[in-house]
Amino acid sequence: MIKNKDDKTLRIMIDFCATIIHHGHIRLIKKAKEYFINHNTIIIIGLSTDDEIIKHKGYQSELDFNHRKEVLEALRDVDEVIPTPWDITNVILDTYNIDYLIHGSDNQNDADNTITFSRTKGVSSNKLRKRTVNSIVQKRNSSKIMFTPGPSNMSYLNMFDLKGVFGRGDEEYTHIEALVLNNILNLTGHDKIVRFQGGGTTAIDIATSNIVLGKILIIDSGYYSRRLEVIISNKLKMLPDTTFKVIKYKDIEGEMAVNNTYDWVATAYAETADAFLCDIELLKSLSDSKKAKLFLDATASINLEPNHDLADACTFSSCKGLGGLTGAGFITYKDAAYKPERRGDVPFTMDIDTHINKLYTGPYHAICSLYSISKDFKNITKNVKQSKAAFLEKYKDRIIRSTSDQPLISTLIEVNNIESNKNVVLYQPRTAPENTAVICHFGDMFTNEKDIGKIYDALIIE
Structure with a gap:
């Protein structure tokens, strides 16, 4: 603290943007007032102009300069509010006869007689913006x-993580996608993940055009497992080496007693429409007994049920257990599950290599919506x-x-x-x-x- 040694009135400048005025600003003003014991002080707010905020922060302030000035002038400890540039220099201090400049501990001004105080913990304009988005989403x-x-329902993080992105040459998006896909892959224990625009059904269609091929045993556990039969049967002409058989879930143990083999056992792990959960250990035992690999429609189970690593390939979407926005489909698989030489002549959009090589626009914003959420699924x-x-x-x-x-x-x-x-x-x-x-x-x-x-x-x- 600076004690009074003479009768001089000190002119104290506190520089702010104050785009969203909050209690951290108020506390800094009070600290500045209390710092000069028994002095006559004039507290002057150096307020960044609208143009300076746009130039340095990249956005227009929630309140324009005149409204920010009006609010600050209404505070009893504030005597003047003046427009200032982003950087406060000695020239600015001399222009307004300022004795001391006060700033928070993030000070970057290059000026003499600058005093810094610790920022108020837990509040900033950016944090308040997040809370505002959260409030809007909670209300909806x-x-x-x-x-x-x-x-x-949505998370405010879905909204807050949206931004302009592009799939090629955008380092920020490259980082976002790599992190999200790795975090999703960790839920499955698989080796590879492919993403594309669409949903769980798109993922099944692509998986059954490229990976889940040959002799397939479909387990009918409800509506969504029966959908596998429809998807595969509609393209058998395109997949000449693929055949399938369907059995009821209740007949699994009987099927295990039959001495035959398959390339794949396929079903839906969790049946949303019937609220039924398959026994994943039983499915694994069946696939082992048939010397087959296990494919799961995992849209209703990913991040909700355990042991997806028992499957050799899974498909799912962004908007169920992952908590993202709609628009992204995913296939995860173990390296040994993908045998490209077994594929038929599939259309460009159904060719998994199209998506592995990212040959058209991906689900960029659906991926962004998972950025923060995926860090703690x-x-x-x-x-x-x-x-x-x-x-x-x-x-x-x-x-x-x-x-x-x-x-x-x-x-x-x-x-x-x-x-x-x-x-x-x-x-x-x-x-x-x-x-x-x-x-x-x-x-x-x-x-x-x-x-x-x-x-x-x-x-x-x-």
Whole structure:
């Protein structure tokens, strides 16, 4: 602190951008006032102009100069507000007869008689912008509650991580994509990952045109595994060396007693529409007994269920258990699973090498939406698991399947009618028994821990 040795009035400048005025600015003004004990002081705010903010920060301030000036002039400890350039120099100090310049600990000004104070922890204009985006997304999530399998509610990180990107020559995007794809690959334990525009169905179509070939045993565990049969049967002429057989999931043990072999066993790990979870160990035992590789439609299981590494190839999308925006499909596989010499004559867009070599526009923004989220995918798993547990407890008398046969993504319950006192979107599965409903648990994917499960209060189930 500087004590008064004479009667001189000191002119103290504090330089700000103050694009979003917050308590950190107020505390710095108070610290400046208190620093000069018993002095007469004049507190002058050197406020960056709009043009300087655009030039150095790259965006237009939320409040223009005149409005920022008006707010600061209303503070009792502020005597003057003057327009200043970005860098405060001795020339500026001399021009306004400034005795001392005050700045936060991030000071980069080259001026004499500069005093710095520690920044207020936990607040900055950029942090407030993140909170603002979070508030907007929370508001939108709460105004329409989604009991759907994805996309469901959003994270502010989905929005905050969006930016202008391009697939070639953009080092920033190259870094983003490499990090995201590596984090996704870690969920599977596989060697390779391919990304492309589309979704889980696109991924299946490409995988069954390039990797899942030959003699295929499809396990019918519900609607989405039956979709595999449709996808493959529609292109058998294009894949002359591929054939398939379909058996019911309940017939797996009987099939294991049959002495025959396949190239692939294929199914959906988790059946969203039926709220049914396959026994991954059983599927692996079946594929081993058939000397086959295991393919999983993993859209409803990735980042939710364990042991995807038991499969040799998986397909999934960006907008379910990964928590991203729609628009990206993924194939992951072990090196030994891909035998390009076995492929038929597939169209350019179905050729996996087209996507490996990135020969057309990729799902850039869907990838960006996963940048921060992918650094800790397990938070999604934890939230969805906690949400499902809350639902199972609330409606324990209506649960149809045992918990060991249920996927984390959804629950099948007995109902006569479902209504709501709020704006909700219910899942309408393509197949479900009469007097039942399937409730999905992604609505709490990004909810604060203390509030998880409260969304079910919006349901009136009879």
